Amino acid sequence: MSPLKTPMLALVAAAALVAGCSSMHSAPPAPKAVLVDGQQPIPADYKSWPKFLSAVQRPDAKQVREIYMNAAAAKAVRGQPIPQGAIYVMENYAAAANEDGSLQKSPDGHLVKGKLLAVFLMEKNEGWGQAVEEPLRTGNWIYTAYTGAGEKSPVDLNTCRACHIPLGAGKDWVHRYDQYFDQKKSALPAHEVLASLNAGSTSLSAQDLRAVGTLQR
Ligand code: HEC
CATH class of the missing domain: 3.50.70.20 (Cytochrome P460)
Known part of the structure; x- marks a missing residue:
């Protein structure tokens, strides 16, 4: 049996995590004073x-x-x-x-x-x-x-x-x-795993799952 029978569920869960992450970082950075070497x-x-x-x-x-x-x-x-x-x-x-x-x-x-x-x-x-x-x-x-x-x-x-x-x-x-x-x-970054899921890939390897897991850290 494949480790994940429902890749769509994983995709939805992972996408929700991504959305959560990006909303936390959406404020534009304040302009920084110009520093020079040293x-x-x-x-x-x-x-x-x-x-x-x-x-x-x-x-x-x-x-x-x-x-x-x-x-x-x-x-x-x-x-x-x-x-x-x-x-x-x-x-x-x-x-x-x-x-x-x-x-x-x-x-x-x-x-x-x-x-x-x-x-x-x-x-x-x-x-x-x-x-x-x-x-x-x-x-x-x-x-x-x-x-x-x-x-x-x-x-x-x-x-x-x-x-x-x-x-x-x-x-x-x-x-x-x-x-x-x-x-x-x-190390297969999570966004590449998501991209491959979006591209219609239906099976997830253990490595893919680990990469999706990195989104949660
Ligand atoms: C003789 C060449 C040389 C000099 C001089 C040098 N660097 Fe680098 N630097 C490197 C190399 C090569 C690396 C990649 C890591 C390694 O192989 O040690 C690196 C990496 C770095 C990195 C990590 C990002 C990267 O480029 O990979 C930083 C930060 C950095 N150097 C800062 C400095 C600073 C600050 C100075 C001056 C105090 C300096 N370096 C002087 C060759 C140099």
Whole structure:
């Protein structure tokens, strides 16, 4: 027997959940004061945000990185610019080392997170990012860096721009743009499941059900 005999019921239930979600977020965002590089505070609640990517392995830099995104960034659609209001918070951890200097590995071969070295922020809003000269502009993005202790980092923020510029408008200057959407696709986002239901698909896999379940969180 199929796990769900009545896909229409599931569709109605899921659609009701979607409608409930969108009505909660319907108020237009208040216009934000224009900030420039170095002025972003660390968002107090960022650790409760969804992960953009988890445990990014950087053996070359001897680091492990955790990248969080706010709700605006989580609405990003492949092939389109990241929505205005998006914020990414990237934690840069030292990869834990053995006494001989080699990097420690977990049983599954991953680097082990050590000390928090830095917190890097990117945020975009309408009209932001214009305080720097054209060759250094990356759309509406601005950049801020903190030390692991939460103090403003003395790093030259134009170096952030210089390394994000090559990504270009096509990836909205976000390095892991493609990897993020590839990973998201393999996790089958709920809206794609709904789209396939709307397209007349009559059987739901266990994976589809899990994806619909994510709407409820
Ligand atoms: C040498 C190149 C380089 C420099 C300099 C650099 N970045 Fe990045 N940045 C990357 C790469 C590569 C990633 C993707 C994650 C990874 O592989 O570590 C990234 C990712 C990010 C992300 C997560 C979103 C994304 O693009 O994937 C943020 C936020 C970020 N950087 C902010 C900063 C800030 C702030 C600075 C300056 C203090 C900075 N970066 C400097 C290369 C750079």
